[in-house]
Amino acid sequence: MGKINFNNLLPYGDTTEDGAFQLSFTLPVEPSAKAREAATQMVRNWGFFDVKIAHMSKIGVNYSLFVVFARTEKGVDYAKLEVPDLGGEKRSYKEIDRLILANVKRPIRVVGACTGYDAHTVGLDAILNMKGFDGDIGLERYKGFRTVNMGSQVPTEELIERAIKEKADAILLSKVVSQKDIHISDMRDLIVRLKKRGLEEKFILIAGGPRVTHKMALEVGFDAGFTIGARPSDVANFIYEQMIERLDKTETQPAIGKKKSGK
Amino acid sequence: MGYASTIPLSAKKIARCRQIAKSIGAQVADLVKTNSTVGTERAVLRLLGFNEAVPNEQGLLFPVANLITDQVKAHDRLHEGALYWIANAIIATKNDIPKLQERVMALEVDVGTLAPQDPKQVKSLAQRLAKESFQKLIQSRKDRNQTAKKLKDPVKEKRPLKYVIVATGNIFEDVTQAKSAVLDGADVIAVIRSTAQSLLDYVPQGTTTEGFGGTYATQANFRVMRQALDEVGKEVNRYIRLTNYCSGLCMSEIAALGALEGLDCLLNDAMYGILFRDINMRRTLIDQHFSRLICSKSGIWIMTGEDNYMKTTDAAESGDQVLASQFINEVAALNAGMAKNQMSIGHAMEMDPNYEKVILMEIARAQMTRQIFPEAPLKYMCNTKYKSGDIFTSHAIDTIFNLIGSMTNQGVILLGMLTEAVHTPFLQDRSVSIRNANYVVGGAVGLGDEFGYRSDGVIAKFAQKVLDDAVKLLEKIDDMGIYKAIEKRTFADVSRTIDGGKGADGVFQVERGRYLNPFFELMGSKI
Numbered sequence: 001m002g003k004i005n006f007n008n009l010l011p012y013g014d015t016t017e018d019g020a021f022q023l024s025f026t027l028p029v030e031p032s033a034k035a036r037e038a039a040t041q042m043v044r045n046w047g048f049f050d051v052k053i054a055h056m057s058k059i060g061v062n063y064s065l066f067v068v069f070a071r072t073e074k075g076v077d078y079a080k081l082e083v084p085d086l087g088g089e090k091r092s093y094k095e096i097d098r099l100i101l102a103n104v105k106r107p108i109r110v111v112g113a114c115t116g117y118d119a120h121t122v123g124l125d126a127i128l129n130m131k132g133f134d135g136d137i138g139l140e141r142y143k144g145f146r147t148v149n150m151g152s153q154v155p156t157e158e159l160i161e162r163a164i165k166e167k168a169d170a171i172l173l174s175k176v177v178s179q180k181d182i183h184i185s186d187m188r189d190l191i192v193r194l195k196k197r198g199l200e201e202k203f204i205l206i207a208g209g210p211r212v213t214h215k216m217a218l219e220v221g222f223d224a225g226f227t228i229g230a231r232p233s234d235v236a237n238f239i240y241e242q243m244i245e246r247l248d249k250t251e252t253q254p255a256i257g258k259k260k261s262g263k
Numbered sequence: 264m265g266y267a268s269t270i271p272l273s274a275k276k277i278a279r280c281r282q283i284a285k286s287i288g289a290q291v292a293d294l295v296k297t298n299s300t301v302g303t304e305r306a307v308l309r310l311l312g313f314n315e316a317v318p319n320e321q322g323l324l325f326p327v328a329n330l331i332t333d334q335v336k337a338h339d340r341l342h343e344g345a346l347y348w349i350a351n352a353i354i355a356t357k358n359d360i361p362k363l364q365e366r367v368m369a370l371e372v373d374v375g376t377l378a379p380q381d382p383k384q385v386k387s388l389a390q391r392l393a394k395e396s397f398q399k400l401i402q403s404r405k406d407r408n409q410t411a412k413k414l415k416d417p418v419k420e421k422r423p424l425k426y427v428i429v430a431t432g433n434i435f436e437d438v439t440q441a442k443s444a445v446l447d448g449a450d451v452i453a454v455i456r457s458t459a460q461s462l463l464d465y466v467p468q469g470t471t472t473e474g475f476g477g478t479y480a481t482q483a484n485f486r487v488m489r490q491a492l493d494e495v496g497k498e499v500n501r502y503i504r505l506t507n508y509c510s511g512l513c514m515s516e517i518a519a520l521g522a523l524e525g526l527d528c529l530l531n532d533a534m535y536g537i538l539f540r541d542i543n544m545r546r547t548l549i550d551q552h553f554s555r556l557i558c559s560k561s562g563i564w565i566m567t568g569e570d571n572y573m574k575t576t577d578a579a580e581s582g583d584q585v586l587a588s589q590f591i592n593e594v595a596a597l598n599a600g601m602a603k604n605q606m607s608i609g610h611a612m613e614m615d616p617n618y619e620k621v622i623l624m625e626i627a628r629a630q631m632t633r634q635i636f637p638e639a640p641l642k643y644m645c646n647t648k649y650k651s652g653d654i655f656t657s658h659a660i661d662t663i664f665n666l667i668g669s670m671t672n673q674g675v676i677l678l679g680m681l682t683e684a685v686h687t688p689f690l691q692d693r694s695v696s697i698r699n700a701n702y703v704v705g706g707a708v709g710l711g712d713e714f715g716y717r718s719d720g721v722i723a724k725f726a727q728k729v730l731d732d733a734v735k736l737l738e739k740i741d742d743m744g745i746y747k748a749i750e751k752r753t754f755a756d757v758s759r760t761i762d763g764g765k766g767a768d769g770v771f772q773v774e775r776g777r778y779l780n781p782f783f784e785l786m787g788s789k790i
Contacts, residue, residue, distance in 0.1 A: 024691065059443055059690055059691060060446045060694070063690060065691050065695070121458060122476070130755075130756060131648060133651075134649055134650065134684065135615055135617075135648060151459065152458060228652060228685070229651075229652055
């Protein structure tokens with residue numbers, strides 16, 4: 001293995017620092033020499049070089065599928081990157097369930113929703129519903145959780161009301177649509193409304209979505225942000241650990257500002 | 264030890280399952296006999312031709328079928344059936360159906376308040392109206408058969424139909440994607456509905472260009488897609504089947520609209536609504552019967568949703584509940600007079616790919632289902648539960664799915680998408696998926712006939728155990744009653760109660776001797 005430059009970290013194809021990529025996309029034109037050239041130039045426009053059109057074929061009437069290999073020199077200064085980590089141990093569903101029953105001694109109450117105009121419940125459902133995601137079962141299935149999945153297009157205020165009514169320990173906000181950063185403003189909306197009512201410390205606040213990062217969620221005022229690939233057990237474990245942290249705190253030093261995780 | 268072309272399964276046990284399922288079906292039949300729902304009444308109105316809509320206070324289009332049902336209900340007349348009061352209105356106003364619809368839309372006529380006419384005359388007119396509408400339905404089936412006959416029908420080839428979804432939210436974008444899929448090799452196009460449309464207690468109106476995770480099922484959208492598939496079907500000389508979803512609060516209504524617009528298949532399963540959409544069980548079981556009557560006489564295949572149970576349970580262990588539910592679904596379809604070759608009974612390949620011998624177990628399940636329902640064009644769904652963002656592994660799983668579907672002669676294979684866990688499929692995702700299926704399905708034609716199953720092998724043992732467990736489970740369900748069984752988490756690990764769930768207020772008792780729904784008889788209901 002060659003020496004890795006952490007100040008300009010690059011993808012690895014088959015040689016250190018070759019910066020190799022594989023891409024695939026569809027162009028809304030029929031395959032032709034011109035289409036091939038268009039794909040080549042387009043990939044170059046994206047900052048790649050050494051562009052190889054490995055495959056071009058027809059899809060349907062007048063579309064073409066491309067598989068392209070290309071390289072880049074534009075890396076990232078990995079050494080300087082600071083990304084808060086969600087940390088925590090990886091635990092299985094059974095283990096988390098056992099820990100909750102042993103240490104929290106009651107089911108943790110969770111209310112989740114997609115607020116605003118967002119009707120994409122795929123992320124929320126993956127975490128909350130029984131089915132779960134990639135074989136990792138959802139929180140609904142845990143004995144240690146009592147879940148309410150409010151579904152899509154829930155007004156923020158209704159989510160708060162429901163969380164109060166259910167005496168929720170945690171609120172899950174799922175944001176898939178991110179046009180014009182609507183996911184961020186809807187996340188802020190929840191924090192602002194909670195603050196107005198003095199409730200921001202009351203719940204463990206978790207956001208999730210393809211364009212949500214843990215870092216961004218912390219900045220907005222959430223306790224955690226989960227993105228694509230997060231499993232129900234990751235979320236369950238985080239909630240459990242937060243619960244324990246909070247229970248410890250109420251036992252030793254009641255009612256002070258909550259500590260953010262990962263800091 | 265010997266080998267045979269099929270898995271040795273006890274014919275006696277299979278017959279026993281059918282016998283118990285019949286008894287369970289009778290429990291539902293009792294419910295259907297004495298009750299109706301607002302959804303069923305609206306479906307009657309749909310069949311009669313009340314398919315327009317008026318803008319409501321919020322500016323949304325509100326269907327005339329709902330308007331009339333509400334009028335009749337508001338004046339406590341619904342227990343005699345919507346048709347009775349339509350016939351009454353026609354006699355009272357001397358309008359025909361189009362004129363009456365127009366005047367209801369203009370709010371000039373309230374079907375609920377018109378003076379009652381001579382019941383004898385009303386009844387005889389109602390019979391005639393139903394008969395005419397029924398004839399229209401039969402005609403529309405004949406027309407469809409004519410179209411199909413002019414083209415090659417992939418059902419006649421010895422291979423599974425390739426089924427793909429489109430789900431852009433915009434029916435016109437869906438058309439582009441559907442046509443592309445057909446040109447790539449798809450045989451069945453399913454237009455996924457907008458998220459949670461199953462919970463709407465009305466059918467949206469007109470062509471729609473915005474939806475969430477899917478496109479609204481509307482009569483106009485059905486028509487747009489039907490026309491597009493007929494066009495592209497002609498181009499490729501293949502009859503292309505169109506399917507949509509009717510489980511939900513408008514189960515029978517969507518069946519009516521689907522029948523009028525020439526749909527070939529409908530996802531149709533009350534259990535799906537009960538378990539996964541929390542729809543009241545009485546409501547949707549009653550609606551299911553009418554929707555299946557309509558499908559039955561319109562030549563529409565019903566597709567059942569047992570594959571969903573496998574997503575919430577361990578599919579290696581839940582084979583018994585899937586099989587039990589399939590038998591119950593079969594009886595419900597038979598009670599609607601449906602032919603066995605219209606029952607696209609559902610199941611799936613949903614076991615954990617990390618299990619050792621998982622492929623053997625999946626072959627066992629698929630082959631067993633094939634043998635138990637020999638005439639059914641089985642609906643076989645690819646793995647979704649163990650799909651992740653790792654699109655490469657996902658694609659490998661789909662390949663094995665296509666192979667198992669081919670070698671066990673499934674009727675329809677619901678092709679997996681490599682991006683299943685990421686987004687609704689891109690055009691290229693669907694294309695790559697169809698290319699995979701073209702290769703495997705084409706390459707494996709007749710594969711199943713070349714090999715036998717060991718009589719004492721892993722596959723035989725697995726299948727036999729599922730059947731044994733299914734007998735026991737069906738006995739248990741029959742003992743406690745289907746409603747209690749659902750409450751006790753028999754299916755999909757979900758509990759629902761008889762009075763719980765959405766749409767319960769839309770169920771009403773019918774007045775014996777006065778309630779009119781001649782479609783039951785015309786369509787050959789066995790209930």
